[in-house]
Amino acid sequence: MNQQKKIKMSTQKTSITFSRRSFMKTSSLAGGGLIIGFNLFNACKPNAKPSIDLAKLNYNDFNAFIKIADNGAVTIFSPNPEVGQGVKTSMPMIIAEELDVAWKDVYVKQGVLDTNNYTRQVAGGSQSIRFGWDALRETGATARQMLIKAAAERWGVDPSECTTSEGVISNAAGETLSYGEVVNEAANLEIPEDVRLKEVKDYKIIGSNVTNVDIDKIVKGENLYGFDFKTEGMLIACVMRPPAFGQKLESFDDADAKAVDGVTEVLSFGDKIAVLAKDTWSAMKGKKALKAEWKTDTKLESTEDHDKLLLGLLDGNKFETLREDGDIKKAFAQADEVLERTYESPFLPHNCLEPMNFYANVTPDKIHLVGPIQTPEGTAKHIAEVLERDFEDVHLEMTRIGGGFGRRLYGDFAVEAAEISNKAKKPVKVVFTREDDMADGIYRPAIKYRIKAAVKDGKITGYHLKEAAINSNMYGLIPNFFPAGAIENYQVDVANYKSNITTGAWRAPYTNFLAFAEQSFFDELAEMMEVDKIQLRLDLLQKVKGTTDERIQYSPERMEKVIKTAVEKSGWGTKPEGVYQGFVNYYCHNSHVAEVADVVLENGQPVVKKITCVVDCGIVINPLGALNQIEGGIIDGIGHAMYGDFTFQNGVPQSVNFDKYRLIRMKEAPIVETHMIKNEFSPTGLGEPTLPPAGAAIANAFKAATGKRLYNQPFSKYPELLRGPEKEIIG
Amino acid sequence: MPTYQLNINGESRSVEVSEDTPLLWVLRDHLDLVGTKYGCGIALCGSCTIHLDGIAVRSCALTLAQVEGKSITTIEGLSEDGTHPVQEAWKEVDVPQCGYCQSGQIMTASAFLKNNPNPTEDEIKDAMQGNICRCASYTRIYKAVEIAASKMA
Numbered sequence: 001m002n003q004q005k006k007i008k009m010s011t012q013k014t015s016i017t018f019s020r021r022s023f024m025k026t027s028s029l030a031g032g033g034l035i036i037g038f039n040l041f042n043a044c045k046p047n048a049k050p051s052i053d054l055a056k057l058n059y060n061d062f063n064a065f066i067k068i069a070d071n072g073a074v075t076i077f078s079p080n081p082e083v084g085q086g087v088k089t090s091m092p093m094i095i096a097e098e099l100d101v102a103w104k105d106v107y108v109k110q111g112v113l114d115t116n117n118y119t120r121q122v123a124g125g126s127q128s129i130r131f132g133w134d135a136l137r138e139t140g141a142t143a144r145q146m147l148i149k150a151a152a153e154r155w156g157v158d159p160s161e162c163t164t165s166e167g168v169i170s171n172a173a174g175e176t177l178s179y180g181e182v183v184n185e186a187a188n189l190e191i192p193e194d195v196r197l198k199e200v201k202d203y204k205i206i207g208s209n210v211t212n213v214d215i216d217k218i219v220k221g222e223n224l225y226g227f228d229f230k231t232e233g234m235l236i237a238c239v240m241r242p243p244a245f246g247q248k249l250e251s252f253d254d255a256d257a258k259a260v261d262g263v264t265e266v267l268s269f270g271d272k273i274a275v276l277a278k279d280t281w282s283a284m285k286g287k288k289a290l291k292a293e294w295k296t297d298t299k300l301e302s303t304e305d306h307d308k309l310l311l312g313l314l315d316g317n318k319f320e321t322l323r324e325d326g327d328i329k330k331a332f333a334q335a336d337e338v339l340e341r342t343y344e345s346p347f348l349p350h351n352c353l354e355p356m357n358f359y360a361n362v363t364p365d366k367i368h369l370v371g372p373i374q375t376p377e378g379t380a381k382h383i384a385e386v387l388e389r390d391f392e393d394v395h396l397e398m399t400r401i402g403g404g405f406g407r408r409l410y411g412d413f414a415v416e417a418a419e420i421s422n423k424a425k426k427p428v429k430v431v432f433t434r435e436d437d438m439a440d441g442i443y444r445p446a447i448k449y450r451i452k453a454a455v456k457d458g459k460i461t462g463y464h465l466k467e468a469a470i471n472s473n474m475y476g477l478i479p480n481f482f483p484a485g486a487i488e489n490y491q492v493d494v495a496n497y498k499s500n501i502t503t504g505a506w507r508a509p510y511t512n513f514l515a516f517a518e519q520s521f522f523d524e525l526a527e528m529m530e531v532d533k534i535q536l537r538l539d540l541l542q543k544v545k546g547t548t549d550e551r552i553q554y555s556p557e558r559m560e561k562v563i564k565t566a567v568e569k570s571g572w573g574t575k576p577e578g579v580y581q582g583f584v585n586y587y588c589h590n591s592h593v594a595e596v597a598d599v600v601l602e603n604g605q606p607v608v609k610k611i612t613c614v615v616d617c618g619i620v621i622n623p624l625g626a627l628n629q630i631e632g633g634i635i636d637g638i639g640h641a642m643y644g645d646f647t648f649q650n651g652v653p654q655s656v657n658f659d660k661y662r663l664i665r666m667k668e669a670p671i672v673e674t675h676m677i678k679n680e681f682s683p684t685g686l687g688e689p690t691l692p693p694a695g696a697a698i699a700n701a702f703k704a705a706t707g708k709r710l711y712n713q714p715f716s717k718y719p720e721l722l723r724g725p726e727k728e729i730i731g
Numbered sequence: 732m733p734t735y736q737l738n739i740n741g742e743s744r745s746v747e748v749s750e751d752t753p754l755l756w757v758l759r760d761h762l763d764l765v766g767t768k769y770g771c772g773i774a775l776c777g778s779c780t781i782h783l784d785g786i787a788v789r790s791c792a793l794t795l796a797q798v799e800g801k802s803i804t805t806i807e808g809l810s811e812d813g814t815h816p817v818q819e820a821w822k823e824v825d826v827p828q829c830g831y832c833q834s835g836q837i838m839t840a841s842a843f844l845k846n847n848p849n850p851t852e853d854e855i856k857d858a859m860q861g862n863i864c865r866c867a868s869y870t871r872i873y874k875a876v877e878i879a880a881s882k883m884a
Binding site: 083084085086209211212214215216218219220221222223224225227228230236261262279280281282285351352353354355400401402403404405433434624625628629631632633634635636639657658659663664665666667669671672 | 732748749751752753756759760761763764765766767768769770771772773775776778805806807813818821822825827828829830831832833834837856857859860861862863864865866867868869870871872873
């Protein structure tokens with residue numbers, strides 16, 4: 001079991017030559033130096049304007065550049081929103097690697113929204129590094145090649161005789177020139193048609209531990225976040241929205257609100273009322289003093305109704321089939337044994353610690369927007385549409401983001417800011433209170449899964465996964481995750497109920513609960529079949545090896561490797577008495593993960609002590625940042641599996657602050673021991689993949705410890721887990 | 732509106748605000764000390780932690796009448812250049828993900844370690860339990876507090 005099987009891997013060739021795709025233009029910089037324009041994600045627009053008007057150059061207008069000053073200092077603009085996932089550090093690291101400069105000489109700045117020069121300025125789906133990998137390398141390498149050529153021309157030698165190291169070019173005779181000395185000549189060169197990239201073995205920056213580029217500012221409490229942003233004359237707006245989903249504004253009385261010191265104006269837009277004030281506290285007070293009447297527009301829904309509706313969908317036959325292999329009906333008819341289980345999850349709010357906020361200043365010639373947003377382009381376009389303005393009028397700047405988790409994919413708060421500023425004709429920042437943030441959310445939808453497996457002659461012959469969800473169902477790739485391809489008769493069916501409660505992406509959408517359901521199910525299935533839990537998974541993977549089914553998303557070889565490594569590193573099956581373990585393997589967001597939870601009983605109550613995690617995300621750009629994402633994802637996953645609960649009564653959220661909504665805190669956080677699989681596959685993301693398996697890892701360990709199998713989240717609903725067995729007996 | 736004299740980061744500051752304004756909003760909106768963060772407004776997340784006469788307290792739940800005449804330290808005043816041993820430890824461990832909660836975490840840790848320079852594991856966890864990190868960087872926060880303790884002891 002512990003023996004490492006040698007796995008044949010087709011490593012991607014890393015020494016690739018690119019045609020000129022991502023480069024646009026280089027120019028001399030007024031006052032000395034070079035700026036290099038690039039299109040980060042090489043879907044370069046054919047009509048993109050390459051020329052740079054240097055007279056207008058400043059940090060606010062230009063962002064899609066590496067800037068090299070004549071003293072050699074390098075500025076790299078990071079285009080994607082920094083939401084805590086670390087891309088403001090890791091994406092520039094990739095450019096710096098190929099540019100071949102010392103990281104200490106690099107200054108990183110956040111780019112603004114710039115659709116002419118960037119594509120996919122999005123923080124979502126753990127995809128920034130995956131999509132940026134080629135273009136970022138190409139960008140750095142192209143710049144380096146041009147700098148070498150400029151030096152070679154000055155020396156009268158062939159560029160092939162020159163080498164670089166940390167921003168210095170050397171020739172065979174031992175002469176040296178720094179990048180800063182040749183940037184002006186390099187700026188006038190043709191952009192090379194093909195560029196050679198470094199080989200993985202030559203990396204100096206990629207794979208090294210690099211500290212978060214904003215660390216000094218963060219520990220000093222400097223102005224970084226949208227909530228901190230301020231302009232002269234800006235007003236703060238607090239918005240009253242319908243208290244229940246399904247309600248509309250009937251009327252309001254703003255006399256008391258206007259009487260609050262500091263309140264300057266009250267205005268309504270749609271079904272919302274905004275209180276504008278000179279400062280945040282006055283705006284919050286003003287909102288509290290508002291009196292509004294609401295009328296019921298559509299049904300006021302409760303959690304009880306949702307539970308019945310979703311179970312009804314699972315019992316019914318109105319499904320859309322997302323994947324169908326073989327004949328599950330036949331498999332179940334011929335089965336020796338059948339296991340069927342239902343798993344239930346609640347809505348979840350995101351609870352970014354920085355509540356939603358956005359700044360807008362809408363004037364006749366410009367719409368200036370500043371704030372924390374995961375989707376700057378989509379939001380800017382939406383605002384242009386709402387205000388019936390040209391997209392070109394919109395200038396959007398991203399601040400550092402105090403948590404996203406999917407909530408800031410939706411720009412509702414930015415649209416509100418723009419609408420209020422447009423109406424008030426003043427610069428305005430909309431701020432949510434914690435109560436607004438939790439009650440006016442775009443939640444993870446409540447979802448229920450029913451899984452049924454057929455077993456014949458000791459083999460799994462049929463697998464049927466059914467999903468019933470509020471509003472929308474799993475995205476199309478998920479039915480092709482593990483165990484798709486491994487079971488001959490396999491079917492994934494989905495159904496949903498359209499609710500008026502707003503729902504959307506929440507860190508690792510769908511898989512954040514599906515992983516718990518499926519991996520709990522496999523654990524129980526192995527128990528029913530009386531087979532080894534690890535061997536069951538490994539046997540399934542054997543059937544996927546060499547598959548010609550191009551829909552299959554995961555690699556059985558890479559999955560097998562994380563499983564075997566986790567078995568070895570976690571001491572699976574070799575723990576002393578009193579330590580109970582739970583195992584999970586999972587694939588999502590293009591990364592493969594295995595997790596083992598170690599649980600002990602303290603006063604009869606299971607306590608999670610440690611998670612051993614094995615991750616294969618290909619080449620790791622910044623191990624220091626990667627470990628932070630992995631540990632955070634796991635603890636976040638445990639926290640929400642344990643405590644996350646969010647219910648509605650007649651359309652009204654029943655918890656709106658941390659007095660009634662529990663988030664995981666330090667004492668509940670286990671030790672996390674991480675092992676990264678080393679290989680040369682192109683890198684994939686880490687913002688999400690370690691979260692989904694965590695809930696199942698601890699649930700499977702709880703089962704081992706207590707004999708109790710958990711089917712519903714949060715686990716805090718099972719009293720014996722939180723209060724101890726003696727209380728269970730009493731009550 | 733009443734005027735208050737506050738002693739913040741060693742300086743005397745005068746503010747004129749309504750008497751129910753929490754210290755948090757005075758710091759952020761009136762004195763431009765934005766390192767102290769708003770997270771919940773009910774003293775349950777710890778983002779707004781400051782030192783009041785050296786004790787870690789939640790500034791969202793304090794009125795100015797309660798703090799007048801006392802010594803207030805915010806993250807901006809913890810050290811002149813970000814080199815307090817706790818800040819140094821935070822940098823060494825590379826604690827933050829989104830970073831939003833971290834000034835509150837640092838203020839809680841620094842007040843705690845001043846009074847208990849040789850804490851046990853349980854004491855560290857008890858002290859930090861009131862500060863939420865939504866990104867769940869708890870393992871690093873714990874490690875940084877341990878390192879800071881070894882530097883301060």
